[in-house]
Amino acid sequence: MSNNTPILEARGLTKIYGTGEFAFPALRGVSLSIASGESIAIVGKSGSGKSTLMHILASLDKPTNGAVLVGGRDITRAKPRLLDNLRNKHFGFVFQQFFMNADNTVLENVILPLKIAGVGARERRTRGLEALRAVELLDKANARANHLSGGQKQRLVIARALINNPLVIFADEPTGNLDSATGRLIEDLLFSLNQQGITLVIVTHDEDLSRRCHRRLDMRDGQLLPEVAQ
Amino acid sequence: MKLFDIFLTAAGNLGRNKTRTALTILAIFIGTFTLTLTNGVGAGISDYIDRQLGNVGPKDLLIIQAQQESQSFSSGEAPKRYNPSKQKASTVAGPGVAFNMLTPNDLAILEEDPDLAEVQPYFSVAPDYIEGPNNHKYQLQASLYPRGAKLDLLSGSQPDHSAKDYQVVLPVSFVNSLGFADNDAAVGGRVMIGITKPTGEVVEVYAEVAGVQQKTLISLATGVGLNTAAAQGLFNLQTEGLPENLAKRYAAASAHIDPNISSDDLTALKQRLTNKGYLPQTVSDRIGIVRQVVDGIVVVFNMFGLIALLAAAFGIINTLLMAVQERTKEIGLMKSMGMSGSRIFLLFSTEAALLGFWGSVLGTGAAIGSAMIINRIASNGFLKDFPGLDLLAFPITLIAGIIAAIIAVAFLAGVSPAVRAARKNPIDALRYE
Ligand SMILES: Nc1ncnc2c1ncn2[C@@H]1O[C@H](COP(=O)(O)OP(=O)(O)OP(=O)(O)O)[C@@H](O)[C@H]1O
Ligand SMILES: [Mg+2]
Numbered sequence: 001m002s003n004n005t006p007i008l009e010a011r012g013l014t015k016i017y018g019t020g021e022f023a024f025p026a027l028r029g030v031s032l033s034i035a036s037g038e039s040i041a042i043v044g045k046s047g048s049g050k051s052t053l054m055h056i057l058a059s060l061d062k063p064t065n066g067a068v069l070v071g072g073r074d075i076t077r078a079k080p081r082l083l084d085n086l087r088n089k090h091f092g093f094v095f096q097q098f099f100m101n102a103d104n105t106v107l108e109n110v111i112l113p114l115k116i117a118g119v120g121a122r123e124r125r126t127r128g129l130e131a132l133r134a135v136e137l138l139d140k141a142n143a144r145a146n147h148l149s150g151g152q153k154q155r156l157v158i159a160r161a162l163i164n165n166p167l168v169i170f171a172d173e174p175t176g177n178l179d180s181a182t183g184r185l186i187e188d189l190l191f192s193l194n195q196q197g198i199t200l201v202i203v204t205h206d207e208d209l210s211r212r213c214h215r216r217l218d219m220r221d222g223q224l225l226p227e228v229a230q
Numbered sequence: 231m232k233l234f235d236i237f238l239t240a241a242g243n244l245g246r247n248k249t250r251t252a253l254t255i256l257a258i259f260i261g262t263f264t265l266t267l268t269n270g271v272g273a274g275i276s277d278y279i280d281r282q283l284g285n286v287g288p289k290d291l292l293i294i295q296a297q298q299e300s301q302s303f304s305s306g307e308a309p310k311r312y313n314p315s316k317q318k319a320s321t322v323a324g325p326g327v328a329f330n331m332l333t334p335n336d337l338a339i340l341e342e343d344p345d346l347a348e349v350q351p352y353f354s355v356a357p358d359y360i361e362g363p364n365n366h367k368y369q370l371q372a373s374l375y376p377r378g379a380k381l382d383l384l385s386g387s388q389p390d391h392s393a394k395d396y397q398v399v400l401p402v403s404f405v406n407s408l409g410f411a412d413n414d415a416a417v418g419g420r421v422m423i424g425i426t427k428p429t430g431e432v433v434e435v436y437a438e439v440a441g442v443q444q445k446t447l448i449s450l451a452t453g454v455g456l457n458t459a460a461a462q463g464l465f466n467l468q469t470e471g472l473p474e475n476l477a478k479r480y481a482a483a484s485a486h487i488d489p490n491i492s493s494d495d496l497t498a499l500k501q502r503l504t505n506k507g508y509l510p511q512t513v514s515d516r517i518g519i520v521r522q523v524v525d526g527i528v529v530v531f532n533m534f535g536l537i538a539l540l541a542a543a544f545g546i547i548n549t550l551l552m553a554v555q556e557r558t559k560e561i562g563l564m565k566s567m568g569m570s571g572s573r574i575f576l577l578f579s580t581e582a583a584l585l586g587f588w589g590s591v592l593g594t595g596a597a598i599g600s601a602m603i604i605n606r607i608a609s610n611g612f613l614k615d616f617p618g619l620d621l622l623a624f625p626i627t628l629i630a631g632i633i634a635a636i637i638a639v640a641f642l643a644g645v646s647p648a649v650r651a652a653r654k655n656p657i658d659a660l661r662y663e
Contacts, residue, residue, distance in 0.1 A: 055657055055660075058566075060566055060656050060657055060660070080570065080571070081570065083568075084565075084568040084569070084570050085568060086568070087566060087567060087568040088567055088568025088569075093566055093567070095660065099559055099560075099562075099660070100563075101560060103246055112563075112564070112567060115231055115232075115235050116231050116564065116567050116568055116569045116573075117568070118231060118232045118235075
């Protein structure tokens with residue numbers, strides 16, 4: 001992958017939910033290109049198609065038409081195994097609802113991607129503790145995930161997203177469930193990862209957060225508005 | 231995910247909803263318990279039957295009767311033509327039935343067969359009473375024990391069929407009633423047998439007690455056992471003075487065959503005898519009926535066990551479907567992190583198999599435990615007279631087979647929920663509230 005190949009590229013994406021009478025076009029021709037190391041904010045009104053776009057970029061969902069390229073490679077018709085591997089090794093996810101196994105410990109939650117990858121127990125532990133240190137949650141490693149505060153939970157999720165040294169972290173409303181001070185801490189954490197070279201794709205309503213990104217993509221009714229330089 | 235991690239995760243997931251897991255395991259437990267006990271009874275009894283074969287007679291014994299024609303005197307069938315040359319057996323008719331007996335002529339025919347040795351008529355006797363040292367008379371059923379039969383004796387020895395004097399083997403229940411102090415005192419003692427001659431005169435003969443026999447479940451002979459001399463002597467008294475054609479009538483004959491006879495040769499021999507108008511049966515033919523009855527009972531009981539297991543299988547399906555539903559987000563999360571559908575499938579089917587494993591291990595364990603208690607109670611109670619009979623037996627292959635079968639059933643029950651989990655779309659899961 002040469003430096004000027006975009007890490008993510010979308011060409012003419014459309015997504016139609018439902019069929020016939022109930023067909024609803026959530027994406028109506030979206031093209032974009034994201035360079036490695038960039039931070040991108042996707043903003044827009046509720047229902048404008050931000051999450052839909054992010055899911056398709058992250059290979060969690062298929063577009064009705066168009067193509068997604070990761071590092072120059074078209075993954076639209078790739079085999080599930082390749083996509084599983086791509087998400088497992090190169091993508092990290094942060095969601096508005098934290099999505100964790102509440103009964104498990106913090107450490108067990110954080111190492112889940114490594115477990116899925118088939119990494120051995122000892123290495124999982126070392127890397128898990130390392131990731132927890134990075135989000136300053138080391139002292140909670142053996143606590144039950146459910147006992148964490150909202151901000152701690154989101155830090156857990158970020159530790160889980162960065163444990164596999166991903167190329168891209170996708171975050172859907174990462175601060176949506178947090179108070180503004182805690183939200184600020186999470187933002188700082190994400191941007192420090194960005195500084196280390198991880199590409200960020202963040203869906204957000206938060207003006208401040210979007211302003212801190214390199215670029216901001218405005219969505220309206222399933223389409224991108226012309227970009228304005230930040 | 232490594233298989234080992236899948237296994238650990240599945241085992242851990244079982245602990246997440248403990249009540250539900252426990253109830254599902256309980257359902258499997260009940261089915262397994264029933265199935266194990268009924269099969270244990272089957273195995274215990276056939277084991278006993280095998281050991282009892284010795285009581286019945288050696289494997290090389292062939293018992294031959296005349297074929298019973300299906301001529302019913304009440305059916306209004308036209309009578310069959312009399313043919314003196316074809317008539318092999320003489321017929322004794324009772325109310326509504328007829329029984330064909332063997333004649334000396336039949337014995338001669340059987341003796342000519344190269345595969346039969348030591349053809350002996352079976353002397354059926356109907357003595358009136360038996361009397362011991364205390365001079366009380368008791369009703370008596372006595373019968374000739376087949377040569378070579380190994381009776382299960384508590385004391386004494388097997389009846390001597392070549393002896394000239396009359397010998398009897400007493401069932402253990404006779405010992406005290408006849409006035410013997412104990413089993414050992416009875417051996418060598420004398421009993422008197424009373425029998426009515428055709429003239430109506432009652433005569434008494436003495437016999438020596440050769441042995442005391444353990445109570446048995448199955449035997450070809452009933453009551454007091456007689457050696458050949460005793461049986462023949464009583465038979466002669468019983469038929470004394472009768473014309474030859476009435477006296478020499480035998481219910482059956484026994485013959486020895488080569489113990490190493492191949493099953494093809496045995497089949498051929500039996501066919502040959504059948505064609506000549508006889509009904510030959512080996513010991514295992516006769517015992518086979520008992521075994522079929524036992525097997526039949528076991529099958530019926532197994533039906534109950536299987537029905538319980540069927541209900542348990544639906545319990546497993548239900549439990550896992552609920553788990554899949556509850557864990558929609560978790561499944562979506564794992565899939566979004568790159569866990570493949572096949573691994574998700576494996577995770578849930580492992581959970582199902584583990585439910586089956588715990589249910590079946592606990593079920594078989596409890597069955598074995600209660601069998602030990604039941605065996606002890608039974609052998610001190612209603613099976614007291616049958617030492618050596620374990621009501622329940624559990625060959626290791628039986629237990630392993632049951633556990634394996636139930637794990638397989640549980641796995642199959644888990645297939646549909648596991649497929650459902652594997653097919654979950656990560657997006658639906660992430661959007662699921
Ligand atoms: N599975 C689906 N079936 C039908 N319509 C759907 C489905 N998923 C999303 N939509 C519709 O597609 C549109 C875009 O949804 P999407 O979740 O991408 O919006 P969003 O921009 O992320 O909104 P928000 O800011 O509220 O999260 C919405 O109108 C939504 O109702
Ligand atoms: Mg959204």
